[in-house]
Amino acid sequence: MLLDVRKLSGEFERVQRRYAPEAFQGADDYAVRAPVVLAFEVRKDRDRYHLTGTVETTLELACGRCLEVYPEPVRAAFDLRYLPQSANTGEGEREVEEDDLTTAYYRDETIDLGDLVREQLYLALPMKPLCREDCGGLCAECGANLNVTTCGCPQRWEDPRLAGLRALLDERKD
Ligand SMILES: [Zn+2]
Ligand SMILES: [Zn+2]
Incomplete structure (x- = not known):
């Protein structure tokens, strides 16, 4: 699930990837039930990459009221700037704040799309999952x-x- 940035041609490119749900097993809070479709545009600015796009799939969550598992369709939009890992070394003065969700790092000329998807799915989780609005619990x-x-x-x-x-x-x- 790696994107080799050296293979990106030019300043702008569209990328689409589709992953089997099994590729994202092992999370504590959810299971992935449908294929994960990742679609985004990459804009290159020297050694920086700006990715905007969406992650779409269906998760399986446990209802906070009745505890039954139910399907939760997810469409997460993201807008991320990838800097080379070298920009994040040194005395830590360039270190990203923990709540900065728009900056990420790549290393060895590759962007880890698996990490990107996992992060977006995590952010998309509802605060209080409900199988339906009027769940009787x-x-x-x-x-x-x-x-x-x-x-x-x-x-x-x-x-x-x-x-x-x-x-x-x-x-x-x-
Ligand atoms: Zn429920
Ligand atoms: Zn009763």
Whole structure:
């Protein structure tokens, strides 16, 4: 999954790669379920490369409410500047801030597209994965998946924030 920058002809080039899902196994937070399509444009400026494009695939995530795995289609757009690794040595004064997500480094005249894809998939992960907006989640009493079944448990659980609000409203009534 390496891009040999010496093979880029001219100042501008379009690149498209397609990888089997198996190429991206082993991540903790997700599984890749569909082929990964990487498409981008490269602009060369001396020893720097500007890559803009997209990573598209379908991930398999675990729902944060009902814990079932579900497919999450992903289309991540990126805009990255690749500098030679040599620009990142020395006293660390050129070191990139940890939250700088737009600068990356290449070495040995190759850009690691596998790293690029993994990074973009990671950034594309939703903060709170949900199998669907109105996922019913699990019953707090018996653990039944309320999307597929109903249980007879009294629904005693109340959002603590709502409880706080209610207490406040009750106070005002007095
Ligand atoms: Zn769910
Ligand atoms: Zn229940």
